[in-house]
Amino acid sequence: MKITDLSITLHTWDVPPVNYTGTAAGGKKEVGVVTIGTDEGVEGHSFLGTSNQGADEFLHEVIGRLKPVVIGRDPLDVGAIWQELWKRNRLVDSKSICALDVALWDIVGKVANLPLHRLFGTYRDKAPAYASSAVMEHPEEYAQEALSFREKGWTAYKIHPPRFWKKDIAVCEAVKQAVGDTMVLMLDSTWCYSYEEALRVGLAIQELGYYWYEDPLAEDDLYGYVKLKQKLDIPILATEHSPGGLYGFTSWITEQATDFLRGDVALKSGITPMLKICHLAEGFRMKCEIHHGGNSLNNVANLHITMGVPNCEYFEVLQPDSAQKYGLVNDIEVDGEGFVHAPTGPGLGYEIDWELIRRNQTRVVR
DSSP: OOEEEEEEEEEEEEEEEEEETTEEEEEEEEEEEEEEEETTSOOEEEEEOBTTBOGGGTHIIIIIIIHHHHTTSOTTOHHHHHHHHHTTTTTSOHHHHHHHHHHHHHHHHHHHTSBHHHHHOOOOSEEEEEEEOOOOSSHHHHHHHHHHHHHTTOOEEEEOOOSOHHHHHHHHHHHHHHHTTSSEEEEEOTTOOOHHHHHHHHHHHHHHTOSEEEOOSOTTOHHHHHHHHHHOOSOEEOOSSOTTGGGGOHHHHHTTOOSBEEEOTTTTTSHHHHHHHHHHHHHTTOOEEEOOOSSHHHHHHHHHHHHHOSSOOOEEEESOGGGTOOSBSSOOOOOTTSEEEOOOSSBTOOOBOHHHHHHTEEEEEO
16 A cells, blocks of 8 residues: 555634633634545545644645655555654644644554554543633633533533633632532643742642642743652643653653653644653553644544553543534534543544535645
8 A cells, every 4th residue: 555645625614712821812714634545545634723723834844844755655654654754843843743643543543444542452432521721811710610511520620720820829719619529620820830930829729639730830841840849749740842742751751850741642743652652651650641632633533542541541622612623523522421432433433524624625735
């Protein structure tokens, strides 16, 4: 089997307004479906672009710099191909490499006629989800949202706070007061604090019984994380945007700068490295909590990895859903007990809504 073509079908997505990490997003975005074609008629697909970053930002990388790497190759040699793609990481974004790697894995699963998690070595058939908030202005808004998810059967809620340390503590207190011990609570401060602020917030949410403390310091502040971890008992979750991809995790582990590892297929350049990161963490008996993937098929890829490893406890569902889910006939859903379930179809196992794509199509790039 040989790869004969790679194309991107671009189309528009009207994204509802939303606020992430203090920055408003939304509006019309041009996103894409990446299709890798083969001489045996098997195709692999992935999505390119997100609700706040269009596919047009990556076109020259995928078509100009990465497509020549894969044309003529056997798509089942996905490990060897990824190594060649990674050699270009100084010139291209991780999301561009991810788009090709996910599509290649889709082909592998289709050829095997198995869901990808079966190829990874299925560990479970369901996992608990947590609702991951947008940024809101008032503590009461967070409390009400947490309660609304509890009513739907969800068991965990994560806060993206206003990013001012005193206000953030007030938000955490309000949510804890609202749900008590009936939900697992996490805080993701999105790299916004100084060391002193991070310590004050960490001590406060530690006292409140929060489950993890995510990204309080800058993503490259290894020294600060080492100091912070020594002062706190609450588990620290870092490395979402840490430099170096797979190969940048060594120092975080050996310096004991974080309790959990973190990543997703988009930020770490595909399924291939994300699986290795999970296994690396497992070797040190660490959890590796997988981050939201940025678009629907990336989230499906993350879901397969979650089902295929023992050390990712939760599945992140970034809110609001309307700004996260697009392009599939049926997307990932959380059941009435707060669980997401393993895909059952071959490859990625979710059907692309080609009628929607064609209706909003702007161009096809090869």
